[in-house]
Amino acid sequence: MDDHKHSDQANATHVVSYRHYALIWFGLLALTALTVSLAGIELGRWVIITALAIACIKSYLVLSIFMHLRYEDRVFRLFGTVAIVTLLIFLVMTFFDYAFH
């Protein structure tokens, strides 16, 4: 029980190590290298999908580690998800409207 309490407190002021940050940074650079090198290859429709998928993974890394979302409480993370899902709904609805004009 005590242990649980302790971990809750640790969450409130979570200190992320420099090493951990540096690793994420390496990951981000590697993904950048990947997306740049993929741009030269003719993949047809997949070009935009892979580029956006890589951008999403990079954003996820920045949001969860650099912006500490991973260490925030659940309600908070839910808000972030709702905001992003709302934006996606706007995007999808715009395209439905556009496609059936």
Add this chain to the structure above:
Amino acid sequence: MWLFLFTELILFGGLFIVYAVYRFSHPDAFHLAAGELDTFVGTINTIILLTSSLTVAMSITAIQEGRKGFALTLVGITIVLALAFLVNKYFEWGHKFEVGIYPGSAELLAQPQGVILYFGLYFVMTGLHALHVVIGMVVLLYAFEGIRRGRINASSYVRLESGALYWHLVDIIWIFLFPLFYLLH
């Protein structure tokens, strides 16, 4: 702070939707125009922003550990990197202006409509992003001053945290702008 970041998400999200619709209706022109942009400069700026995100994230760890000098150095590096990004952007835009590509130029208006739309979006979106970089620099300078004077310290660093969050948002927007404008051709 997060609430403000959500409003920013909607602002840029709206522009990304405009981009998506125009790209959908003018696929060939967008391919052609995207080839005009310098991928190398774009890549350099991506690396600069990612690194600046790293240093500002590390500065929070430094302040939590009470290492004031190290935190100052890291925030300082972040500001310098932000400046480097803007200098790159300045030369990139400067080059575009030199070859006659700027909003409303005769050179650009002679192009197909899709190309005009592409560069219109390019200038609006990267311009708005550059404005955010400038604001981010001011916020980080404020945080730098706060750390120096001891107002931001190991027990009270919300202001540095907010500044860092804003800076990461600027980074995330660029993470999407970069492939959409520089790579998809």
